[in-house]
Amino acid sequence: MxxxxxxxxxxxxxxxxxxxxxxxxxxxxxxxxxxxxxxxxxxxxxxxxxxxxxxxxxxxxxxxxxxxxxxxxxxxxxxxxxxxxxxxxxxxxxxxxxxxxxxxxxxxxxxxxxxxxxxxxxxxxxxxTIPSIYQPEEVKAKYDLCLAGFPYPGRVELVQRILAETRYSLIVVGPGWRKSITENDQKRVTIINRWSSPHLIRNVFNQSKIILNPHRDDNFVANQNNLGITSKSINNRCFDIAACGGFQLIPHKPDTGVHFALEKEIVVYSCPQHCIELIYFFMKNEVERTQYSQNAYKKALSGHxxxxxxxxxxxxxxxxxxxx
Incomplete structure (x- = not known):
């Protein structure tokens, strides 16, 4: 054609x-x-x-x-x-x-x-996902947690809760994050305060033990959705993270199970507190993290x-x- x-x-x-x-x-x-x-x-x-x-x-x-x-x-x-x-x-x-x-x-x-x-x-x-870009790398984990993306209010809230309730290392990537984190907390957080290429994002994913993937806020002020249609789908970053062989925590969406097997390929959380509980659990259980990551990686390459x-x-x- x-x-x-x-x-x-x-x-x-x-x-x-x-x-x-x-x-x-x-x-x-x-x-x-x-x-x-x-x-x-x-x-x-x-x-x-x-x-x-x-x-x-x-x-x-x-x-x-x-x-x-x-x-x-x-x-x-x-x-x-x-x-x-x-x-x-x-x-x-x-x-x-x-x-x-x-x-x-x-x-x-x-x-x-x-x-x-x-x-x-x-x-x-x-x-x-684009496997030629998003793929595993043989690098050591440099960060406990990472979050790549614009600092929507829900993402900022999650980061603030993590900083207040845990001592894990964290890297955030995206324009606006420096303004979203207090000067005192910035001493604990690695901030890449700009839009970054997929290749850099891939590198950050591969250097992180747990990748946080909170989705865009449905009620964000810049949205143009006057009918208030609430998103029901996981974002594209889910597939990119999986293709990198990364372990991710994502909020539950109605179609999550359509793309990845729950409790086998991907882990979902219901609220920020639940996310923190999962962070504590999986940070101590590397074997389980690896199993989820491997399963999600296979699924991404075979169908996504x-x-x-x-x-x-x-x-x-x-x-x-x-x-x-």
């Missing part, structure tokens, strides 16, 4: 994800042309020459509506993969009418879209890579085309 991949134009992790999406399509024998999200005269020519069968974009919030209308006239099948759901659900809803196929990383968003847009093909599809996700997309498109 001839595939057009519309760049999301977001920085950070997105160039890595989009490059992997492109690479996986190419590995499967498809041609891929990546374009910018704004329609121009030059871009019209590129689109004509590529003669697309399928158009896909991640996020989609910066995509020019004129571009989408132009692409629709080519007869190509338009797909969007919402990777920020449900936290920007307001913006996602505005875009759905332009696409035939809608993929979302969140189960709650999927359930909502199925009701609101019954005529659309909606699929719950988490992002997969970006290659697996691209296969799901292609199979979905093939099935729907047969129905039509």
């Amino acid at each position: 001839n595939i057009i991949l519309i760049s999301s134009s977001y920085k950070g992790i997105y160039p890595y994800i989009e490059q992997t999406v492109e690479d996986e399509f190419l590995k499967l024998g498809h041609s891929v042309v990546k374009i910018n999200p704004t329609l121009t005269k030059e871009l019209r020519e590129v689109i004509k020459q590529s003669n697309p069968d399928v158009v896909i974009t991640l996020v989609g919030y910066k995509t020019d509506k004129q571009l989408l209308n132009y692409l629709k006239k080519t007869g190509a099948v338009l797909c969007v993969w919402f990777t920020e759901d449900p936290f920007y659900l307001d913006r996602s809803i505005e875009l759905i009418p332009y696409f035939q196929h809608v993929f979302t990383i969140d189960l709650a968003a999927f359930e909502f879209y199925k009701v609101l847009f019954p005529e659309k093909d909606i699929l719950h599809l988490p992002l997969g 890579t970006m290659f697996h996700r691209i296969q799901v997309i292609l199979n979905r498109l093939f099935e729907k085309s047969k129905e039509e």
